[in-house]
Amino acid sequence: MRRPVALRLQAALGTLALAAAAGVVLTMPEAAAAAGGATGYATQNGGTTGGAGGQTVRATTGTAIHEALCGRADSSTPITIEVEGTINHGNTSKVSGDSCNTAADRIELKQVSNITIVGVGNGAVFDQLGIHIRESSNIIIQNVTVRNVKKSGSPTSNGGDAIGMESDVRNVWVDHSTLEASGGESEGYDGLFDMKDNTQYVTLSYSVLRNSGRGGLIGSSESDTSNGYVTFHHNLYENIDSRAPLLRGGTAHMYNNHYVSLNKSGINSRAGAKAKVDNNYFEDSKDVLGTFYTDAAGFWQVSGNIFDNVTWSEPGGDNNPAGPDPQSNTTVSIPYSYGLDDASCVPSVVSGTAGANKGLKVSDGSCTPQSPDPTDPTDPDPTDPDPTDPTDPDPTDPPSGTNLSVGAGSDGSSKASGTSYGNVRDGDLGTYWSPAGTTGSISVKWSSATTVGKINIREAAGSEGTVGSYRVVNHDTGAVLASGSGAGVIGFSPVSLEKITFEITGASGTPKIAEFETYAG
Structure with a gap:
């Protein structure tokens, strides 16, 4: 089970060389890829393990993140990048290398695989700097805050998306993160969590999305229907105008989310999309489910949801709300196992678990937040024994x-x-x-x-x-x-x-x- 001493020494020297070249600090012992493992659709298509089994490095700048990616043996060599501090335009530069393809105005995960980015210590904040995933697979992003990413004004980043995925992306798990803006399109912001151009097998869990005109989309147009197989669970959507999310084609599963102050519309299923909507709590919102702003109908299967002070507009033309008494108009088969909290306790469970710096707490499926998983990487203990100690x-x-x-x-x-x-x-x-x-x-x-x-x-x-x-x-x-x-x-x-x-x-x-x-x- 344990590598020979010579091989372990060789690996250690290689790790130190990588750290020196990248300007990052190696943490010992190696941090976990993610607490508890992926959930939802990210478990399908071979699963999502991120950088598990690879080296773990610490980065305090965006440039160091890019250098860590570029310092790998190749573009698929597993790596976990622990991030602490504020990542912004001032400390993020383009880095070149055979194992990376980066950019100066965003954290670029392009044509790469097997990567975990996890916030540790006092937290990781990506300030006005988005995370862009393109032509990549097996990515985990955990315990980070991404805020105020703009597509217009100054500075701009990632087309205005906090986290954006496009072009043949597979198996992404974003967990215990906070994605937030300070307004809508007129203020220069776009989506918080966008998927385009053949992005599949994605899970967003235990995260907070707030203060934005657009929560996120799956599909950039009515013809971009190659995306799907996305799970949203135990997230807080708060003060969002629309797109919570917008779903064009494909299949999505929304369960145990808390939606508060969806100002114009919420889950917008259109262009043949199918949404399975289970045990969510919708509060103080308008038109939380339906097909909106198009005559290209979408579909939904609903069960166990609570609608608390939700108002519904009259149907007509390109406006087809599911309420005031939402009924299923399709069936959706889910291929993975999952536990459902009762909708009545979703506000308290989500409040205690969702977002960055919450200790990676999760629900036990019976309305009780659990203490952090043993693989919690947010507070690595330097006194932990080296698992390869001879x-x-x-x-x-x-x-x-x-x-x-x-x-x-x-x-x-x-x-x-x-x-x-x-x-x-x-x-x-x-x-x-x-x-x-x-x-x-x-x-x-x-x-x-x-x-x-x-x-x-x-x-x-x-x-x-x-x-x-x-x-x-x-x-x-x-x-x-x-x-x-x-x-x-x-x-x-x-x-x-x-x-x-x-x-x-x-x-x-x-x-x-x-x-x-x-x-x-």
Whole structure:
């Protein structure tokens, strides 16, 4: 499970060289790609893991972000870029290299893949500087604030979009971020979250979009219908005039969002688009769902929503509101698993979880915000043990003693239909847990502190070798105990904890974990 010392030294030297060349600070231990793993449509099409398994660097300027991208071996080499401080026009320059294609007036993720950008420390603010994703795939953006990006006036950036995706983009997860403007088009702003020209498999989760004329769109025109498979969940849309979002063609899933002060219109499904709208809370708003400003009809399936002080205009011409009593006019099949909070508690759950610098809190699906996931990268602890420390016990030693998982509890980030968290501690190799996708995490927990120094991950028959990269995390503190690839016996310095997590960050298919055994050493 652990690389030889020579290889680890070589990797360390390579990492230091990258950091020196890029003007960034390497953080140890390596930060997680993202807390809990992607959700929604970003789990499909092979999943979204960002920079998992690659180097982690720290950047405090936009130029350093570009240099980190350009310092990789090639354009698909995984990397996690931890960002702290204010990124603006004054500290963002174009950088050239074989593994990048950057620009001076935006954070440019063009013709690249396998990247995580995550805010850490005291926070990351992209001030008047947008993030542009073009011809790229497997991107995670997490725990950042992007504000006041303009398309007119001065300075301008990214066509006025806070985050914009276009031209054959695949698998993007934006999570726990705050996207905000200070007005509408007349003040120089455009969309907060836009997708164009064949962008697919995107999730926006636990984020805040506010104070903008336009929330975002999927499709730049009635003929741009190649976009879709987008999930919006547990987001706050506040003081938005329209486009929450505008959907032209394609399929979108909106659940457990809180919409407040949608001033002109909200979810605008048109040009044959299909929107599945579940358990959202709409408040103090107008025309929150329908087909608006066109006669090219779109469709929706609704259930469990609450409409609190929502007004509806009269239908006619290019105006077709779904209310005042919204009814489904299509059905939408969702390919991934998800849990629904009751709409009545959505305002409180979203208030406690959505946006940057909220500690990456998520809902447990029963109206209760959870404390940060053990893979929370927002506060890396420099005292965490190095998971590749050569003084660690040899992980190839066979486990001995009592399997501490028997009689313990278990939970996880997600589970595929027909599988159970409890299957990993029942002693039966014929039952198993699988994530809802190719990545996810599974935990074993106790009611009191228990010393663990070795685990044994046993894959179900027929799935051996599916698990790729992994991390073993002390859920109590967030410390990374071990990392590597492949299932089997994993050893580390014994630690007293109440919950231990095995996080799968890469896999060749859908993992099937039959047993998650734990031992004292």
